[in-house]
Amino acid sequence: MKKALRFMLLSLTLFIALCVGLFGYFVYTPDPVEPVLTGTLTKATIDVNGTSYTYRLYQPKDLAKGAPLVMVLHGSGQNGAQIRMETGYGFERLADQHHFAVVYPSGKSFDWNDCSRTGDFLVDGRELDDVNYLNNLVDKLVAEHGFDQAQIFATGVSSGGFMSLRLALESPTRFRAVAAVSANLPAAENFKCTPELAGTSVMFMDGTADPLVPYTGGDASLFGLFFNSGKVLSAEASATFFADKYNLLSSPNPVNPLTTSSATTANSSDLNTASNLPNDPSFSHVQRQNWRGEGRVEVELISIIGGGHGMPQPYWQRPRILGPSPMAPNGPELIWQFFARQKP
Numbered sequence: 001m002k003k004a005l006r007f008m009l010l011s012l013t014l015f016i017a018l019c020v021g022l023f024g025y026f027v028y029t030p031d032p033v034e035p036v037l038t039g040t041l042t043k044a045t046i047d048v049n050g051t052s053y054t055y056r057l058y059q060p061k062d063l064a065k066g067a068p069l070v071m072v073l074h075g076s077g078q079n080g081a082q083i084r085m086e087t088g089y090g091f092e093r094l095a096d097q098h099h100f101a102v103v104y105p106s107g108k109s110f111d112w113n114d115c116s117r118t119g120d121f122l123v124d125g126r127e128l129d130d131v132n133y134l135n136n137l138v139d140k141l142v143a144e145h146g147f148d149q150a151q152i153f154a155t156g157v158s159s160g161g162f163m164s165l166r167l168a169l170e171s172p173t174r175f176r177a178v179a180a181v182s183a184n185l186p187a188a189e190n191f192k193c194t195p196e197l198a199g200t201s202v203m204f205m206d207g208t209a210d211p212l213v214p215y216t217g218g219d220a221s222l223f224g225l226f227f228n229s230g231k232v233l234s235a236e237a238s239a240t241f242f243a244d245k246y247n248l249l250s251s252p253n254p255v256n257p258l259t260t261s262s263a264t265t266a267n268s269s270d271l272n273t274a275s276n277l278p279n280d281p282s283f284s285h286v287q288r289q290n291w292r293g294e295g296r297v298e299v300e301l302i303s304i305i306g307g308g309h310g311m312p313q314p315y316w317q318r319p320r321i322l323g324p325s326p327m328a329p330n331g332p333e334l335i336w337q338f339f340a341r342q343k344p
Contacts, residue, residue, distance in 0.1 A: 030317075032089065033315075034089060035092075037060075038060050039059050039061050040058070040059060041056055041057070042059075048132060048137075051133075053108065054106045055105040056080045056081065056084065056103070056104040057101065058101060058104075059095075059101045063101060065145075066146060067099055067100050067101055067146075067151075068101070068152070068153065068339070069100065069101045069103060069141060069148075069153070070091055070102050071105065071138070071154040071155070071175075072103070072104050072155055073105065073107075073155070073159075073160030073161070074106070074107070075156075075160055077110050079106040079107075081106075083156075083157060085316070086310070086316060087331075088313045088332075090332030090333070091332050091336070093332075098336065100336075101141075103137070103141060105134060107130060109127075109128060111159045112159045112162065112163035112166075113130040114163045114165065115193035116191075117186070117190050117192050117230060118228055119230070130163060131167065131170050134163075134171070138174050149174075151339075152176055153175060153176060153177050154179075155181065156181065158183060158212070159229075160181075160183075161183025162186075162229065165178065165183060165238075168200045168202050169193050169196065172198040172199055173198055176339075177201035177202070177338065177339050181311050181331060182205070182210055182212070182213050182309045182311075183204075184213055184217065184220075184232040184235055184237075184238040185233045185237075186231065186233070187231035187232055190230035190231045199242075199297040201298050201342050202299050202300075203299075203335065203338045204238055204239050205302040205311075205331060206302075206303060206304065206307075207307025207309060207310075207324070208305055208307065209306050209307060209324055210308055210309045211309060211322065212309045212323075213229070214234075215303070216235075217233050217237060219231055239289065239291070239299050240291075243291035246293065246297050246299065247293060248293040248297075248298070248299060286302055286304050286305060288302055288303075289301040296343050306324055306326070307323070308324045310322055311332070312325075312327070312329055313327070
């Protein structure tokens with residue numbers, strides 16, 4: 001009896017150790033070091049139709065009136081504080097350099113209520129209108145801080161990326177451009193949005209080895225069990241949807257092999273020429289497709305070759321369970337370059 005008990009205890013101990021080891025290997029990753037920044041981060045709330053939401057706002061020191069505002073949306077089950085950390089504080093580092101503000105809203109439901117029919121959108125048995133919430137937040141911040149209404153941008157990762165696409169489709173008059181990271185458009189049978197006629201520029205940034213949102217389209221979930229978002233289009237079909245909507249019917253510019261890094265400070269035109277960038281084996285390979293027309297909107301697809309799920313950036317290594325986590329290119333930097341070249 002005692003031998004059997006000892007065996008059971010030993011087996012249980014080994015099982016727990018194995019679980020801890022697997023968690024440490026596939027899920028755990030240390031937080032990035034918070035940089036020294038010039039500005040201040042404030043936490044506040046906004047009431048929208050009787051529901052109180054929390055957001056965090058970063059403003060660099062001595063930020064002038066009329067500055068741009070970048071909204072960064074978190075992934076499923078997260079909040080604004082987590083996406084701030086998981087982007088390596090990258091947008092705040094850029095905000096100090098380029099003089100814009102960053103807001104990190106927190107949602108209420110597990111998933112943002114994006115254009116997908118499939119997802120965990122319910123709060124107390126009902127779906128909240130996240131487009132209305134984020135529109136009201138923009139209006140509040142513009143009124144209180146004097147941000148430029150013509151330079152309001154949104155980006156997000158995973159569920160936040162899906163939500164940024166809904167803003168592009170249903171709130172284009174408020175958001176000049178959006179950038180969706182690790183997110184594609186829902187397939188037709190999974191699509192519930194009502195697009196407006198007006199257009200906003202759209203960037204997609206997707207990893208070709210994403211285990212959750214398939215680059216080539218299909219069922220978006222982790223192992224078919226978790227974070228189910230239903231069927232999605234491929235990354236290229238998602239970009240083509242917007243190009244067709246905006247009548248950018250000419251063929252996209254040739255696919256350009258890119259070599260970028262966190263140290264890259266080149267302007268957007270430099271991204272077309274790999275020879276402008278250092279020949280360093282630590283740099284990551286990406287491809288860029290761009291659709292343009294005569295008007296003010298454009299569509300861009302940045303493909304991270306061999307990249308997994310999440311924002312590529314040099315400050316934080318993502319959990320292994322989300323696939324390969326390249327430390328380059330600097331995703332926030334590429335997104336800001338895309339936003340900065342949009343004309344009012």
